[in-house]
Amino acid sequence: MPMPPTSPYVIALDPDERGALQALTRRPTSAYRLVLRARIVLAAADGATNTAIAARHGVHVDTVRKWRRRFWQRRLEGLADADRPGRPPVFTPVQQAQVKALACELPADHGVPLSRWSAAELAGEAVTAGIVAEISASTVARWLAADVIKPWQHRSWIFPRGPDFAAKAHRVLDLYARTWQGQALGADDFVISADEKTSIQARCRCHPTLPPGRSRLMRVEHEYDRGGALAYLAALDVHRGKVYGRCEPTTGLAPFARLVEQVMTREPYASARRVFWIVDNGSSHRGQASIDRMTAAWPTATVVHTPLHASWLNQVEIYFSIVQRKVVTPNDFYDLADVANRLEAFNDH
Template sequence: MARPLAVLTLSDDERQTLTTWASRPKSTQRLAKRARIVLACAEGLENKQVAARLRVCTATVGTWRRRFVERRLEGLADEPRPGAPRTITDADVERVVTRTLETKPKDATHWSTRGLAREAGLSQSTVGRIWRAFGLKPHKAETFKLSTDPFFVEKVRDVVGLYMSPPERAIVPCVDEKSQVQALDRTQPLLPMTTGQAERHTHDSARNETTSLFAALNVATGEVVGKCHRRHRHQEFLKFLDEIDARVPKGPGVEIHLVLDNYATHKTPAVKRWFLRHPEYHLHFTPTSSSWLNLVERFFAQITEKRIRRGVFRSVAALEAAIREYLERHNASPRPFVWTADADLILKRIKRVCERTSDSGH
């Protein structure tokens, strides 16, 4: 014979509480499911019927029916698990987090796990666990700079609009210069990578001359027009504009929207006259101190990481040859960098930084 079901009846207060647990978004899924099981059992359904409705096993329904009958609402909570009793209290955790965020040691700019452990009377591993749980990393610091350009919002919307929704039959080149690229040679030969051992080179280097890479990134195709010059003046910039003009596709109705930063060589009288002679070019300047808005900076980061930083160049000519080779290979199968953050998202993030800066007390 089957075991008789425990009689389950609910008071009005219990039914209201269970209904709240079952439907409140902030309830844990475990508690919400247990509340739904008890509510279904209170309708007079058998365990198999409740299990089929809620897609759980019959034994689960029986467990929570019995727990509720024996201990009512308290029976739906998780029972304490076996193990050593907790030694770190909530007050200890709060003390560590508060001291990390609001104070500094007298002899340093930031806390270490050992230093804070001595101050708080806890172990170093405990402080480390609390920091990891709350995402605290006092040993790290990042940099930022807010633009003071009075037309910051307008320029952000202008440039980002070109990236995400360019005009019809428009070509959008992002132009900038990677200046003072130095040809670095190592003082001793490299030790190549071997199994279990990374490539090694000397910490010091022999410094040779420098070059400047002028580059124009086509936003739509990812193709890059690049040229190296030993000097970084408006004369070299004019030569590079002629290079862009010779390489950019021409046609009826085609407009060229050039994204530039506010470097002085981009605004000299000679450069302004060049653009007056080429009315098909439309200039879009990024805000001051906002070079991250120029998409060609992403290409500069790529060529630095892949070809320049770990390269060994005995002369500036060797460096320029390596840059030209990289450009040829890049343009053989170019891939565009896709800009995904719209202007509203960028401005909201900057607003949050401004609010945090104004509330920091510095």
Template sequence: MGRMGRPTVDVVLTDDERETLQRWAKRRTSSQALALRCRIVLACGDGASNTQVGKELGVHPVTVAKWRKRFAADRLEGLVDEPRPGALRTVSDERVEDVIVKTLESTPAGATHWSTRSMAKATGLSQSTVSRIWRTFGLKPHMVDTFKLSTDPQFIDKVRDIVGLYLAPPEHALVLCVDEKSQIQALDRSAPVLPMMPGMPERRTHDYLRGGTTTLFAALNVATGEVIGQLHRRHRAAEFKKFLARIDKEVPEGLEVHLICDNYATHKTPAIQRWLAAHPRFHMHFTPTYSSWLNQVERWFGLLTERQIRRGVHKSVQTLERDIRAWIKLWNEDPRPFTWVKSADEILERLTGYLQRIKDSGH
């Protein structure tokens, strides 16, 4: 006799319910949890079993059974999270949806983005209510981020090449992320820095005295996190050639050297090409244009800036260079490699999503 399990609740959808579920599942303003529940119910409504739905959507069959049962009992209202103990809601779902739609799909007259005050005036809600709705749905109209799309015709090939070096580096080879942090300024404050005290942060003047600049050439070992660094007062192909010679000296002779660089002109001059031809174990891999995020040494430069340069006080270039060398030495005593987790396909798929959003925006 076959094993008896729990009986499956049949899900029969009306046309209105199916339309609403499809709209909630596709709309960008829906939370990810609600969108998943809608897809579960839609699949159940098509006659799929809990196991089939779970396999298709990547969730456990028990989760499918839970939302199948909730929908059968309470219909669309059953897909919304149960209210927590407290006062009854005074703002309906329709008014919440109105705030979200206005925030995402319109702008107020005479302004580029909504504020809590302007949204409250437009919807008849209080500023605190608008603020709570925005926090709940992760909306931040006052913030803006920037991006730059690469125009490199070899973008896909270069992404696959570099990500391949990160995820599957060649044997008997060293992968180094190389770049220059140029024009690092030695800045001294116009008055002494006042140290931090209980209840009071460190204080410093907003103006400063310039003491000159330096350039840091750095090569980050992808496998170990160790950094080879060299400082120069100028930033030319001649200095980059000296840095390549430094790398050649420090890397054991039996290893091939793969360098990940950007498209800066100093990396491609005839002098550099001649040097590379004379050192065949060196292989250059260039990031696509406007894609410095592919070079892991940029992340390391960010740490150097955050922990040493930004709040440092340097009366001269010499003291600045001394502190940078000391920081590199300290880093190499306990290096920490950056773990790359995204495959090339995942990166390209996400970029495709951005491009689709741009296309759908109507601009």
């Protein structure tokens, strides 16, 4: 004989409910928590006590009471997980937006003697400004990370000051697209991007550089002896991907003229119809005087200047960045001849 029920929630199943519960316990894809709840209800319907059910399935008796009550109240729907709204929000969306807006303002605008915000300082200023009563730096950092706002970082830039920036930039970009004054360049037209990389030092380390090893980075001695510096001049054929470079003791009109001669006296530039030289406004090739000098020496050459403070439009700077990262960093040379040999070998490479 079954034991008398000890719970006020007496379970009586109709055939459909029993069939659904049994199918749930036999289905291999059923979640274990649902199988356990179905078995508790089936055992309760068979007249087992809460204590006996708990002992049979290795759960606390309160767990049995919970699911017996939930099924009695809501039947099969009661076995599903209830909604869990979680902890109520402490801050409103408006407060979050106000903190993010604060992060996008300069500290000086709020009378704070800082150059940049940190998450901790933003949290303190949010309290001072009355946006929130209290807030942690980690909460502020989490909000900012959601919108990729990093007020503690900065980057340098130069605002274009030339009134003719758009026109000069347009000419340079047109040349990169093989267009000049609205006409497509011909097969015998070439575009050269040229500049100088100044003050490449020869630093002789006091102890030899150690190559990388197992679980060890390359080691470069901090102390060094100075062996002088030289300049590296380079001309990049934008569309052919050819680089022509030379090392000089310093920059100036004469070194740049030698670079131009090095390029213009070789084919295909010597017999080209036009060769466009894109240069910045450095002292070696500045203003109308540089245009006149180029035309007088090389009638087929045309100097095209980038806008003021816009040498980043000069594509040879991309090549110089590669030289800096792959050739001269870390700087470890015996003397200037070693620097020149490395640069010329990389130019060929």
